[in-house]
Amino acid sequence: MRRIAVLTSGGDAPGMNAAVRAVVRSADFHGLETFGVRDGYAGLIEGRVEPLGARAVSGILHLGGTVLGTARSPAFRTTEGRRQALKHLDLFGIDGLVVIGGDGTFRGGDALSREGHIHVVGIPGTIDNDLIGTDFTLGFDTAVNTALESIDRIRDTAASHGRLFFIEVMGRHSGWLALYSALAGGATEVLVPERPTDVARIRERIRRSFALGKRFCLVVVAEGDDAGSAFEIAEAVAEGVDVDHRVTALGHVQRGGPPMMRDRVLGALLGDAAVAALIGGADRAMVGQRCGEVVHTPLERTWSTADRTPEDLLTLMDRLAR
Numbered sequence: 001m002r003r004i005a006v007l008t009s010g011g012d013a014p015g016m017n018a019a020v021r022a023v024v025r026s027a028d029f030h031g032l033e034t035f036g037v038r039d040g041y042a043g044l045i046e047g048r049v050e051p052l053g054a055r056a057v058s059g060i061l062h063l064g065g066t067v068l069g070t071a072r073s074p075a076f077r078t079t080e081g082r083r084q085a086l087k088h089l090d091l092f093g094i095d096g097l098v099v100i101g102g103d104g105t106f107r108g109g110d111a112l113s114r115e116g117h118i119h120v121v122g123i124p125g126t127i128d129n130d131l132i133g134t135d136f137t138l139g140f141d142t143a144v145n146t147a148l149e150s151i152d153r154i155r156d157t158a159a160s161h162g163r164l165f166f167i168e169v170m171g172r173h174s175g176w177l178a179l180y181s182a183l184a185g186g187a188t189e190v191l192v193p194e195r196p197t198d199v200a201r202i203r204e205r206i207r208r209s210f211a212l213g214k215r216f217c218l219v220v221v222a223e224g225d226d227a228g229s230a231f232e233i234a235e236a237v238a239e240g241v242d243v244d245h246r247v248t249a250l251g252h253v254q255r256g257g258p259p260m261m262r263d264r265v266l267g268a269l270l271g272d273a274a275v276a277a278l279i280g281g282a283d284r285a286m287v288g289q290r291c292g293e294v295v296h297t298p299l300e301r302t303w304s305t306a307d308r309t310p311e312d313l314l315t316l317m318d319r320l321a322r
Contacts (some may be wrong), residue, residue: 001019001032001095001096001278002032002033002092002093002095003032003033003034003035003092003093003095003096003253003277004023004027004032004033004034004035004094004095004096004097004098004275004278005035005036005037005049005052005089005092005094005097005098005293006020006023006024006034006035006036006037006052006068006094006097006098006099006100007011007036007037007040007041007044007068007097007098007099007100007166008020008040008066008068008069008070008099008100008101008125009041009070009071009073009099009100009101009104009105009108010040010070010072010079010101010102010104010105010125010126011070011101011102011126011127012064012065012066012070012139012255013125013126013127013137013138013139013140013142013143013255013263014057014064014065014127014138014139014142014143014255014256014257014258014259014260014263015067015102015125015138015139015142015259015263015264015266015267016065016068016125016138016139016267017057017060017061017063017064017067017259017267018060018061018138018259018263018264018265018266018267018268018271019100019123019125019138019267019268019270019271019274020023020036020057020060020066020067020068020100020267020271021057021060021061021267021271022267022268022269022270022272022275023098023123023272024036024052024053024054024056024057024270025054025057026271026272026275026276027275028053029306030275030279032279033038033051034035034050034051034052034053035049035050035051035094036049036050036051036052036056036068036090036285037049037068038050038067038068038069039068039070039071039268040068040069040070040071040073040101040105041071041073041076041081041085041108042071042072042073042075042076042198043069043071044076044088044089045073045075045076045081045084045088046084046088047088047091049088049089049092049094051077051276061264062187062258062264063258063259064142064255064256064257064258064259066100066298067257070101071278072107073108073255076108077108079115082108082111082115083115083117084113085112086112086115086116086118089115094118095118095119095278096118096119096120096121096278097109097118097119097120097121098120098121098122098123098271098274098275098278099120099121099122099123100122100123100125100138101122101125101126102125102126102128102131102137103126103130103131103302103303105122105125106122106131106286106299106302106303107299107303107313109122109284109299110259110284110299110300113283114284115285119277119278119281119282119283120283120284120299121274121277121278121282121283121285121286121287122138122274122285122286122287122299122302123138123267123270123271123274123286123287124138124270124286124288125137125138126138126139126140126142127139127140127142127170127177127254127255128140128170128171128172128173128174128176128177128225129174129176130174130176131178131286131288131302131303132297132301132302132303132304133288133290133295133296133297133301133302134289134290134295134297135288135289135290135291136137136262136266136285136289138253138259138263138266138267138270139259139263140176140177140180140263141213141260141262141263141266142257142258142259142260142262142263143170143177143254143255144177144180144181144184145260146250146253146254146256146257147167147169147177147181147185147250147254148181148184148185150164150167150248150250150253151167151177151181151182151185151187151218151220152185154167154218154248155160155185155186155216155218158216158217158218158246159215159216159242161214161216162215162216162243162244163235163243163244163245163246164206164216164217164219164238164243164244164245165216165217165218165219165245165246165247165248166210166219166221166228166230166231166233166237166245166246166247166248167187167218167219167220167221167230167247167248167249167250168221168222168223168231168248168249168250169181169220169221169222169223169250169254170222170223170250170251170254170255171193171222171223171224172190172222172223172224173193173195173224174192174194174222174309175190175191175192175193175194175222175223175224175309176309177222177254178190178192178221178222178319179192179309179310179313179314180269180313181220182218182220182314182317183316183317183320185218185220186218187218187219187220187317187321188205188206188209188214188217188218188219188221188321189202189205189206189217189219189220189229189317189321190220190221190314190317191220191221191222191225191233192217192222192225192292192309192314193222193224193225194224194308194309195309195314196226197227197233198228199233199236199237200240202219202233202237202314203237203240203306205240205321206219206237206241206243207240207241209321209322210241210294212322214322217243219233219234219237221233223249227240229247229249230248231247231249234247239257247270266289269289269294270288270289270294273287273294274287277296282296284298284299284300284301284320285297285299286302288296
């Protein structure tokens, strides 16, 4: 292993830059040359590959998003597109590739390794926290705290006016972000894709909370909930609750901003681990952290069975909602 490259792909997540920095500096420590790929697999197909030295990644640790850029690439899903990507990796003499992203990124890296002579190691970077093989993914902690800050602000106005608020957070297929922000934000109810939504039950819980003297209620809704958007759910619930209600969709604000401490440290840890994995001969593997220890998981397993939101935390929400 003499030369490695690093790219970020799929949705951006706070902490990606911390991981890129760690990959470059760890590789430099071990005497490897590092190259950065612009705009993910799209950039790899187009040959937008450039040297990255230790100084080139100075001052990026605290930045949100990804300085390398990211892009969706329909062309990379084709055999011809991957052949072009492999051609450019060969052109630059690159032996190993670190891919930072979610399940789509890992599917691409897995296919690239199987079709060419390139070792691929993945770093989990997605605010959805929906990959097998790591307790938390890069960006999840920051996204939760961003959502939580908004929930705290909404609580102030909800309490002032005696209102019911529905707050929609990201999570098309995963409820991790909704669950953690709801639990930390003291919400009355959380709706996640992994659990069928019972509008009548929610309506009764909210009615009971107000009857017990509660001045406001917050309901956190994952955007992928089976009952629809937060706006649709709010209308259905409000039909049987005689209280003023409002809806706020947080949207892409959850992706941006400086990474929190945990994502910076996790990025540093996994970036270094990815380089060590490549040096050790790992291929088609993701580096993650389980119970404080770095672990390797085959890429194809990371997306095979999505990590479901913890049932014990969902039942804890039920017990604490009053």
